[in-house]
Amino acid sequence: MINKIWAFFIGIGIVFTILMGEVNELNNTILNSASGGVKMIMDLIPVIVLWTGLMKIAEKSGLLNIISNFFRPLLKFLFPSLKKDSKALGYISSNIAANALGLGSAATPFGLKAMEEMQKENEKKDTATDAMITFLVLNTSGVTLIPTTVIALRMMYKSHNPEEIIATAIIATLCSSIAGLTLDYFRRRKRK
Amino acid sequence: MSTFSKLMIPCFVLIVIIYGLKKNVMIYDAFLEGAKEGLITAFNIFPSIIAMVFAINIFLNSHILDYVFKFLQPLLTSLNLPLQILPMAFVRPISGTASLAIMNDIFNNFGPDSFIGRLASTIQGCTDTTIYVLALYFGRVKITNTRHALTTGLFADLIGIIASFIIVSLVF
Incomplete structure (x- = not known):
C-alpha cells in the first residue's frame, strides 16, 4: 500500500512538473527535499526522547499501571466478549494510556501484545474477533489527550499558543471514537 | 480552555517526577534509559521521514x-x-x-x-x-x-x- 502511494506521489509529481515545463524547479526540489527531511527529524528528536524518558519513569513507578486501572471499568463495558481476568485487558489499557499521552511508539508494543492475547482466545485463527475489531477502532480513532508531535511542530513554527489545539483535538477525538464504536456495535449485532 | 490546555503538560511532568520519587524509582537513570529507547525509535523513523518528505515535496511542488x-x-x-x-x-x-x-x-x-x-x-x-x-x-x-x-x-x-x-x- 505504502509502495503504491510513494510511487504515485513521485511519478505524478515528476511527470506533471515536466509537462508544465518547470524542469529547473524540479531539480531543485529533488536535491533539496532530503535536507528538508533531516531538518524535520532533527526538530522532532528532542520531543520524542524527552517523552519516552518521562514515560520510563511512569512505567517503573507503577503510574502507568494506575492509569491502566482507571480505564478498566470502561473496557469491561466495551469488550464484553473478553474474560474478566483476560491478560488482553491490561495490555489494551496500557496501549490506550500510552496513546492518550501522545506516545504512539510506546503504545505499539502494548497493542501488539493485546492482539496476541486476543488471538489466544480466538477459535477461527484467520478471522478477526469482535474484541479485536473494537480494539482497533478505538485505537485508530485516536484516543489522544496530548498530541505531542503536533504541539512540537506548532512550537517549531512559533505558534503563539502551541497547546491551544489540545482541547479541540480531545472533543474531535471523542466524536470520532463514539461514532466508530457505535457503528462497530451495530455491525456486530447485525451479524448475529 | 487554553489555561487548562497549558497546564496539562507541566502538571503531568510534575506528577511523573513526584510519584517516581515517592516509589523510590531511580528517576534519573530511568529517564536516561527511556530516552535512549526514544533515540532508537527516532533513528528508526529517520529514513521513512526523508523518503516521505522527498515524495511529498515532488508531488506538492508540481x-x-x-x-x-x-x-x-x-x-x-x-x-x-x-x-x-x-x-x-x-x-x-x-x-x-x-x-x-x-x-x-x-x-x-x-x-x-x-x-x-x-x-x-x-x-x-x-x-x-x-x-x-x-x-x-x-x-x-x-x-x-x-x-x-x-x-x-x-x-x-x-x-x-x-x-x-x-x-x-x-x-x-
Missing part, C-alpha cells in the same frame, strides 16, 4: 493539487471548506509521516495560528494512520479476514475530520 482543486473549487467553496486541508485528510489514514509533512507545509505557508493551521493540528491530533495500524496489528497475528474493521475505522476518521472542522470553526 502544483498538480492546485489544478485539481481549482477544478473542484465551486463545490468546495459552497461547502466553505479550505482547499489545502484535503490532501492532508486524504493521506492521513495511510501514512502519519506523509500527513505530518503536509501539515508542516501548511504551517510554513499559512502559520500554525491560522484557521487552516489550527484545523490541520486538530485533525492530526484526533485521527490516526488507520490503514497502517490495521496492517501492522493484523499482520502480527496472521489474520486475513478482517471483517468490518477497515470500513469502521475509516468511518471514524471521517467523522473526526468533520467534527474537527465544526469545532475549530466554533471555538476560534
Whole structure:
C-alpha cells in the first residue's frame, strides 16, 4: 500500500512538473527535499526522547499501571466478549494510556501484545474477533489527550499558543471514537 | 480552555517526577534509559521521514493539487471548506509521516495560528494512520479476514475530520 502511494506521489509529481515545463524547479526540489527531511527529524528528536524518558519513569513507578486501572471499568463495558481476568485487558489499557499521552511508539508494543492475547482466545485463527475489531477502532480513532508531535511542530513554527489545539483535538477525538464504536456495535449485532 | 490546555503538560511532568520519587524509582537513570529507547525509535523513523518528505515535496511542488482543486473549487467553496486541508485528510489514514509533512507545509505557508493551521493540528491530533495500524496489528497475528474493521475505522476518521472542522470553526 505504502509502495503504491510513494510511487504515485513521485511519478505524478515528476511527470506533471515536466509537462508544465518547470524542469529547473524540479531539480531543485529533488536535491533539496532530503535536507528538508533531516531538518524535520532533527526538530522532532528532542520531543520524542524527552517523552519516552518521562514515560520510563511512569512505567517503573507503577503510574502507568494506575492509569491502566482507571480505564478498566470502561473496557469491561466495551469488550464484553473478553474474560474478566483476560491478560488482553491490561495490555489494551496500557496501549490506550500510552496513546492518550501522545506516545504512539510506546503504545505499539502494548497493542501488539493485546492482539496476541486476543488471538489466544480466538477459535477461527484467520478471522478477526469482535474484541479485536473494537480494539482497533478505538485505537485508530485516536484516543489522544496530548498530541505531542503536533504541539512540537506548532512550537517549531512559533505558534503563539502551541497547546491551544489540545482541547479541540480531545472533543474531535471523542466524536470520532463514539461514532466508530457505535457503528462497530451495530455491525456486530447485525451479524448475529 | 487554553489555561487548562497549558497546564496539562507541566502538571503531568510534575506528577511523573513526584510519584517516581515517592516509589523510590531511580528517576534519573530511568529517564536516561527511556530516552535512549526514544533515540532508537527516532533513528528508526529517520529514513521513512526523508523518503516521505522527498515524495511529498515532488508531488506538492508540481502544483498538480492546485489544478485539481481549482477544478473542484465551486463545490468546495459552497461547502466553505479550505482547499489545502484535503490532501492532508486524504493521506492521513495511510501514512502519519506523509500527513505530518503536509501539515508542516501548511504551517510554513499559512502559520500554525491560522484557521487552516489550527484545523490541520486538530485533525492530526484526533485521527490516526488507520490503514497502517490495521496492517501492522493484523499482520502480527496472521489474520486475513478482517471483517468490518477497515470500513469502521475509516468511518471514524471521517467523522473526526468533520467534527474537527465544526469545532475549530466554533471555538476560534
